[in-house]
Amino acid sequence: MLSPHVPPSPAAAPHLSATGLACRRGNRLLFKGLAFEVAGGEIVWLRGRNGRGKTSLLRLAAGLARPEDGEILRDGVAASTSAVDRRFVFIGHANALKDDLSATESLQFLLRLHGRPCSAAAVQSALDRMGLQGRRTAAVRTLSQGQRRRVALARLAVEDEPSLWILDEPYDALDADGIERLNDLLLAHAARGGSVLLTSHLELDTVRLRPREIDLDRCA
Numbered sequence: 001m002l003s004p005h006v007p008p009s010p011a012a013a014p015h016l017s018a019t020g021l022a023c024r025r026g027n028r029l030l031f032k033g034l035a036f037e038v039a040g041g042e043i044v045w046l047r048g049r050n051g052r053g054k055t056s057l058l059r060l061a062a063g064l065a066r067p068e069d070g071e072i073l074r075d076g077v078a079a080s081t082s083a084v085d086r087r088f089v090f091i092g093h094a095n096a097l098k099d100d101l102s103a104t105e106s107l108q109f110l111l112r113l114h115g116r117p118c119s120a121a122a123v124q125s126a127l128d129r130m131g132l133q134g135r136r137t138a139a140v141r142t143l144s145q146g147q148r149r150r151v152a153l154a155r156l157a158v159e160d161e162p163s164l165w166i167l168d169e170p171y172d173a174l175d176a177d178g179i180e181r182l183n184d185l186l187l188a189h190a191a192r193g194g195s196v197l198l199t200s201h202l203e204l205d206t207v208r209l210r211p212r213e214i215d216l217d218r219c220a
């Protein structure tokens, strides 16, 4: 087990920064005037009630949608102009796995799709780190929800850059062992200077992760 996470020095350049950010979905203005930063080494927990706009904010950060107003920058560049970028990883609600492929093939496919082809050994080791060593060759359609989530999250285990991870409800369907394994990945990432912006309806292990919280219910 890794030691509790120590937040970075404030001098580190932010991986993500938002100013005057506003978001509209349909005819609803979800938030406006939002400003925040996520710096290297930080784990940031985005909170708020159902429908408050957490996923919408992560989509802005991932460059999958444009803000109604204001700006959101990844490494100083507008997020919406750099949706495909090796300096960040986005894992959404959906696992995006192929039912007909095995766990190994599905993870290989995901990695290639995101421009991160990996050796068979690296893919195996990533699945092992998520506790899937016994299920490597199983078809995705035969896996439980928690096992599918583990395959999708194994994508993080091949990363070794201090990049930005944007994770929407990554703990969904995980049991205590899966949560612990994911926390190990998050802590290792923060320790190498990477940053994490995540949502979770489950309470986080705040003692280990020492997350900084952004609560949309307290924002404009």
Ligand SMILES: Nc1ncnc2c1ncn2[C@@H]1O[C@H](COP(=O)(O)OP(=O)(O)OP(=O)(O)O)[C@@H](O)[C@H]1O
Pocket (backbone or CB within 6 Å): 025, 026, 028, 030, 048, 049, 050, 051, 052, 053, 054, 055, 056, 057
């Ligand atoms: N495609 C869409 N078109 C119109 N409105 C949408 C669309 N997607 C989401 N919304 C609305 O935007 C609001 C924010 O949704 P969002 O998914 O960002 O919330 P959330 O905070 O992630 O919620 P939850 O905690 O339930 O996951 C909701 O009121 C939702 O109904």
